[in-house]
Amino acid sequence: MATFSRFGLAICLTVSWVSFSSAARPSDDYGIPQVAEINEQISVVWKDYGISPAPEAQDFEWVRRVYLDIIGRVPSVAELEEFQRDRGKDRKKNLVEKLLNDSAFTEEYARNWTTIWTNVLIGRNGGLDNNSQVSREGMQKYLRDSFARNKPYDQLVREVITSEGANAPGMPNFNGAVNFYMDKLAEDGVQATAKTAQIFLGVQVQCTQCHNHPFNSWKQDKFWELNAFFRQTRAQRDRGMEANNAMGMAMSLKNVDFRGESGNPSQAEIYYELRNGLIEVAYPTFIDGTNVNPNGMVSQVNRREELSKFVTDSKEMQEAIVNRIWGHFFGNGFTKPIDDMGPHNRASHPELLTYLGEEFRGASFNIKELIKWITLSQAYGLSSKITKGNEVDDPTIGESPKFSHFYLRQMDAEQLYESLIVATQAHKTRADYAEQERMKSMWMQQFTIAFGTDEGDEATTFNGTIPQALMMFNGDLIKEATSVKPGSFIATLAANGDDGKEAIRHLYMATVARRPTKNEMQAAGILVASHKGNTAAALQDVFWALLNSNEFILNH
Known part of the structure; x- marks a missing residue:
């Protein structure tokens, strides 16, 4: 079938889709006080704005959502059916x-x-260039080991900020955490300063290296006082170890003595220039005004170790990570952007943000606990349906989010890839981890869009551009997924020998996590009949249409 007519088929076979939902029911906190508090504080805002929340999402809709957000893919048909068999009140x-x-x-x-944190720390393109100082493999190995062991977040932050060692696996003294700073130390560590504040403290200070911030309380002196913590840090190339970093340079990060710009290590100061040309002096001082011994000798004061203590003890860190994780699950954080917090950018739910930050610290910075509180909240379980009662809740027009309905959002490219693999059952014959990542990286490059800014920001999304659409319509992964060759997913379904109805139901469950409506079954039945007994060809068209539908590509 031609691509154009298949595109029409994608519309036809999912045209009846809207957000399926159940009648609203009283929120359940599962006996978890943090969930109860989230529900209470979110509902207070609804009352304040006269908002009626959306109905509860259908069970399979919620299951699909939680699989996508927690493990990065849609559920398999077997996993949906397993959830359906659990009839207990605590099944979510x-x-x-x-x-x-x-x-x-x-x-x-x-x-x-x-994947999420590699992109946060080094960007989606970090370590992919042959001349890169960053080892993407090294960063991923460190993070994969950390998340597999559920490392407390404060420990991860300390390890990244204080990291020393080699950047690539196989090198002596390998420490993948060093890759965060490896390419951020040029120009006296300006990028190291800006990204540490932005990612771990939720504060954007990059423009204050040259002048006072026009919108918040950050002044130029604060930037350089924070920058002074990085003056003992050096990156050096290990040319004899290049074979260990196939995608870039073999590098090591080290602490070295800093004698100050005047040559006096006991008062190891730095100088910076004001806009009027005057020169000022700065010593290592945290954002709350707490300073450390200015001695630049590592044996006396390890400045990054001191910085890591300040960061992990701070209110800013606990609220920054809560805001980031909340934003991951809801598509909107308490602030926009999520990493620009402060009095100039008031949080939509400041009391809830403070509460969750304190509870997260009280839970020993256990990220899985924070995820559990969020995903079991009433707001996360709502339908994406927009009604008369919640239509004012629209962050896309600049309104602060009220979380009265689930905000539709497109899958990240990585989620789309993993979901295609599972929907087509290719995950059952996957190669080892390294080969999986290589194949995903090749596919991902065709969906990556880098938006160049002064800070090197970038973003990746499946946003329906012509190249992306053509990749979905005609790309190798889709062709392989919808193949009818012997032994393929489609051929196996078609071999059941029935009229194709059960196979069509299976395809809907595998892609959009629901059963087809009566109208959709009728449309699919007409399609099957038009193929005059070639069930595999008909199923191929149905599957292609579903994989290219908005309902599959959206997280809803």
Whole structure:
């Protein structure tokens, strides 16, 4: 069937889709006080704005959502059916805890959060250039090991900020955490300063290296006082070890003595220039005004170790990570952007943000606990349906989010790839981890869009551009997924010998996590009949249409 007519088929076979939902029912906190508090504080805002929340999402809709957000892919048909068999009142809680804690999902959980944090720390293009100082493999290995062991977040932050060692696996003293800073130390560590504040403290300070911030309380002196913590840090190339980093340079990160710009190590100061040309002096001082001994000798003061203590003890860190994780699950954080927090950018739910930050610290920075609280909340379980009662809740027009309905969002490219693999059952014959990542990286490059800014920001999304659409319509992965060759997924379904109805139901479950409506079954039946007994060809068209539908590509 021609691509154009198949595109029409994609519309026809999912045209009846809207957000399926159940009648609203009283929120359940599962006996978890943090969930109860989230529900209470979110509902207070609904009352304040006269908002009626959307109905509860259908069970399979919620299951699909939680699989995508926790482990980065849609559920298989077998996993949907397993959830359906659990009729207990705690089945949602059981599923969340299974995805987080069952050893069967450890690798997928670690892979998903490794992908997320690799992109946060070094960007989606970090370590992919042959001249890069960053080892993407090294960064991923460190993060994968950390998430597989559920390393406390404060420990991860300390290890990254204080990291020393080699960047690539196979090198002596390998420490993948060094890759965060490896390419950020040029120009006296300006990028190291900006990214540490942005990612771990939720504060954007990059423009204050040259002038006071026009919108918040950050002044130029604060930037350079924070920058002073990085003046003992050096990256050096290990030319004899290049074979260990196939995609870039073999590098090591080290602490070295800093004698200050005047040559006096006991008062190892730095200088910076004001816009009026005057020169000022700065010593290592945290954002709350707490300073450390200015001695630049590492044996006396390890500045990055001191910085890591300040960061992990701070209110800013705990709220920054809560905001980031909340934003991952809802598509909107309490602030926009999620990493620009402060009095100039008031949080939509400041009391809830503070509460969750304190509870997260009280839970020993256990990321899985935070995920559980969020995914079991009433707001996360709502339908994406927009009604008269919640239509004012629209962050896309600049309104602060009220979380009265689930915000539709496109899958990340990585989620789309993993979901295609599972929907087509290719995951059952996957290669080893390294080969999986290589294949995904090749496919991902065709969906990556880098938006160049002064800060090197970038973003990746499946947003329906012509090249992306053509890749979905005609790309090798889709062709392989919808193949009718002997032994393929489609050929196996067609071999059941019935009229194709059960196979069509299976395809809907595998892709959009629901059974087809009566109208959709009628449309599919007409298609099957038009192929005059060639069930495999008919199923191929149905599957192609579903994989290219908005309902498959959206997280809803």
